Amino acid sequence: MQTPEKLILDICNPDLRENALMQLSKNTRRYGDMAPWLWYSTGTVTALIQEIISIYPYLSPHKLTPDQSTRVSNAIVLLQCIATHQDTRKLLVKANIPIYLYPFLNTTSRLRTFEFLRICSLGVIGALVKVDDTEVINFLLSTEIFPMCRHTMETGSELSKKVALFIIKSILLNKEGLKYACSTAKRFCAVTNVLGNMVGELVEQPSKEVIKLIIGCYLNLSRNPRACDALKSCFPQMLQDGTFTNYIHDDPNAQKQLEHLLLLVQGARVKQGGGGY
Structure with a gap:
């Protein structure tokens, strides 16, 4: 060569x-x-x-x-x-x-x-x-x-x-x-809409790697207080009801990330800034 x-x-x-x-x-x-x-x-x-x-x-x-x-x-x-x-x-x-x-x-x-x-x-x-x-x-x-x-x-x-x-x-x-x-509701919704649609597609074609990446995207979004509060109204139900639990049951890190995300979305309230978009 x-x-x-x-x-x-x-x-x-x-x-x-x-x-x-x-x-x-x-x-x-x-x-x-x-x-x-x-x-x-x-x-x-x-x-x-x-x-x-x-x-x-x-x-x-x-x-x-x-x-x-x-x-x-x-x-x-x-x-x-x-x-x-x-x-x-x-x-x-x-x-x-x-x-x-x-x-x-x-x-x-x-x-x-x-x-x-x-x-x-x-x-x-x-x-x-x-x-x-x-x-x-x-x-x-x-x-x-x-x-x-x-x-x-x-x-x-x-x-x-x-x-x-x-x-x-x-x-x-x-x-x-x-x-x-x-920074704007339009950008936030553009991201969460496509993530939500991908979660829906996973029902037909499950993928452990895609699920983990989606959870990571939502978790990173939740670091913003307004976004975290807004997620309460648009976070996919299928990530909350155990639909994909079997696909990440052997990945402790992914399980912990999802559990942490659910606590943020379902529990914590924004203390300042009016909450949401």
Whole structure:
């Protein structure tokens, strides 16, 4: 196999790019320092962006082929590598590069070719929010990542829903993210409505991981006094009546989180601020 340095150089050569993207995307974990190589190699990030924007015309109408989807997904995986590394993640944000992935999050097609791009794009955002960084969170909020994640939670596959839920949960854990989501009744309702709908869907297609993520989102919302009070009127009954108890019975942490959440929603009253929205 060629060295990563050689493959990174090949990304800038249109004739060699496809193979380089494939080989590098398969070995992101193998090469621990690949992110700085990708970022600081002349023209490499530009070539990755060129790959991404080259398929915009094929997103609507739905003309994206499996080969196109795979090739661009490989490029996005390399952006995720950059987003994961502590020395390059903020540089990626400061250059506004995540915005180039947003068209893939706004698609409505459930075809596998589109879902693959959606999951890979969410993976980049998920990598960014794994570290609680207010600067990164503010960037994502200012570029309207919340509505795009809600859109994915409504239309995506189970895997893309999980990643979108993880992103929302992580943003709500941040002070600025929670403030954003609870600043108006409209935003609060937009979040709780989609969470409530997902709880309803779990009756037909139960998922332990989705249940745990939803509980985490509600728990983070409850950290805001107004939101906690408002949850009393919109918290899903199915999370209160034991409908999903069997799915988390072997996870003590999830059980404790749900019990704590129920105490907050059913018991504690807001002492100041008038309560609710």
